[in-house]
Amino acid sequence: MNDPLESQRGGTEKRPRQVFELDETGFNEVPPRYRRFYRRWKGTADSLAPNEVKCPVCKVVIRSRVELRAGDRVYCMPCMSRLEVIEENGELVAKVLY
């Protein structure tokens, strides 16, 4: 699988998920075919798009082709962490699954 989104378990929302076109971001820390699915976090002023979530382990931003929702599972290839998307204070964040 190319997209880091491993499974869509998220949400009871019936609205279809937004789809995103992923451009290259200059991220070069994974093999070329996976690079557009990640980008470097730009610090505290960086705002995440609906298809993005920050890896709490290595601080890389993980990007999916589709909008993310609470309950989705994603994979962070740069640090090999498996993550679950959860909602915290109205924002989507990732929680590590051990």
Added chain:
Amino acid sequence: MADFLSNYSIQRWLESCPQGYLEDTVYGHRPDDHEPESMLDNDLLRESEIRSTVQLVAGERCALAASSGLINSAPDQASKAFLATQTLDEGRHVEIFTQRLYDLGVKPQDLEATITTYLNPHLAKFAEVLLEKVDKKDFVAGVVGQNIVLEGMAFSVFEMLQATHTETNPKFAHTLSGTIADERRHVGFGENRIGELIRRYPERKADVERMQRDMSKHMLATFHVAFSGSAAANEEAKRQMESGARPKTKAVYQGVDLSAVSTEEMEKVLASTVLGEFKTRLARIGLEYQSPL
């Protein structure tokens, strides 16, 4: 075996690292990049860079000894393979930071004497605590000490150094970007592998937490000595910027412009960032952060 390692392979390490972000680099930077003349020509600034690079070499020598030492105590083949790649990463870090000492004017025959002269004694004690666990073949404590405490500290230190050098020294900033990419894998292995092992061996928690407290104590002392020793060089760098001898630049780290604050404030930002990260990472894997204060 931990599930997270099932997607890991040495082939992927080859594609990500030597064939990825290290491609076309020489000692971790672009072949045409050089240390800036304004720093090389200034004895105070050059000595300060030598002093800080010596700490990087010492820290990486410790990481090399620890990661290679942990291979034989790793309980599964996937962890052994990962630690083999980490050993090569750490060996590369020792080499690139040693090369930087040469680029700063240290002669190869003076390398060990230079390291002895400038090595922060608290960093040496920090390394001793970790290597004692590795020597005892204590895999759980060794990985927490190496991949969470040491690598967690290195991750934040490298990010701060990169922020302060991005505009003033692209060569060193590029070198650091490769080491930061390596650290992502190392902290990822530490958290994921230990997160699973601590759940299996909860009786190890107290001993591992004690080691974290001791290492954190030596780390904070290391920061204090390092920042106190760099105050004069930081003032000189600010003076150069004000006089126009070097361009006025910003170095933003954790929302703070480091080029505009005192060394005490820089130390506070780094220490609180690293300790905050320790607390968060340790809590995630089921360990309680022990304050050294």
